[in-house]
Amino acid sequence: MRGLKDRTVIVTGGANGIGAAIARRLADEGCAVGILDMDAAAGEKVAGEIKAGAALASEASGQRGNSLEVRAHSASEDARERADDTRPEAGSSARGARVSFHAVDITDYDAVARAVETFELAFAPVACLVNNAGWDRAVTFLDSTPDFWRKVVDINLFGPLNVNHVVLRGMAERGFGRVVNIASDAGRVGSSGEAVYSACKGGIIAFTKTIARELVGKGIILNTLCPGPTDTAILRSFLEGPDGTRIAEGLKRAIPMRRLGVPDDYPGLVAFLLSDDAAYITGQTISVSGGLTMHG
Secondary structure, three states: OOOOOOOEEEEEOOOOHHHHHHHHHHHHOOOEEEEEEOOHHHHHHHHHHHHHHHHHHHHHHHHHHHHHHHHHHHHOHHHHHHHHOOOOOOOOHHHOOEEEEEEOOOOOHHHHHHHHHHHHHHOOOOOEEEEOOOOOOOOOHHHOOHHHHHHHHHHHHHHHHHHHHHHHHHHHHHOOEEEEEEOOOHHHHOOOOOHHHHHHHHHHHHHHHHHHHHHHHHOEEEEEEEEOOEOOHHHHHHOOOOOHHHHHHHHHHHOOOOOOEOHHHOHHHHHHHHOHHHOOOOOOEEEEOOOOOOOO
16 A cells, blocks of 8 residues: 555554454555554554564565676666566565564553653554454343443543544644554444443544544545454354354344455555555445445
């Protein structure tokens, strides 16, 4: 994507599922990626896999470059120079991924601020942010409790507010920023068994539109991506029990593309929205749901 190379990006909830897929894609695009998550083992694993993949790509690229140089040298000096031009530029993903993992609870404002500061000291000020972290458990509203509401709201609403507040201050001072807040189609059309979660995601949609208006003059662009039903740990927890298979098949039938989403369905759009190709798009809410949610 145009303009993504060498940008610094923080991805919350990047240790698993959609967040991990987004972190991998942005690293492939040449970004320096900071993964924020509570799951330290999984987060370190994703960061390690990104580094290992980049090392393999660098080795393969070096071998191709050496082959080109040998062939070109036998032809002429001009041909050799043209072959040199095919080698990866310094700082590209082929020369080694720049990625770090930070164990942090996004409901803790001070912990978020420390993690962002650590990332920026290691790389550079944050240019892009992907708020992906979230959590839920299926339960009807009348069967839920205030303690459960508070947990859902803390993670899915206050968590993204904390991260946005910390990161957007620096972006506003520097006059540039790109943000993608991951909400959910539950926040657009509701979802049975997810009343409080839906309320939080609806809040993130409205919040993103409001901040997009407030900060557009500071060079900051914000958009919302709303996944539909996706094969992740949250959905699998909903499908536990004897009726799980029936519910999953019902969801597939309701989706025009006749399948659940998978984590790799989302990183392409995130990369686009963070890139210069989306420089005239802000305050938008985009559903990626196989056609389940269609808005005009």
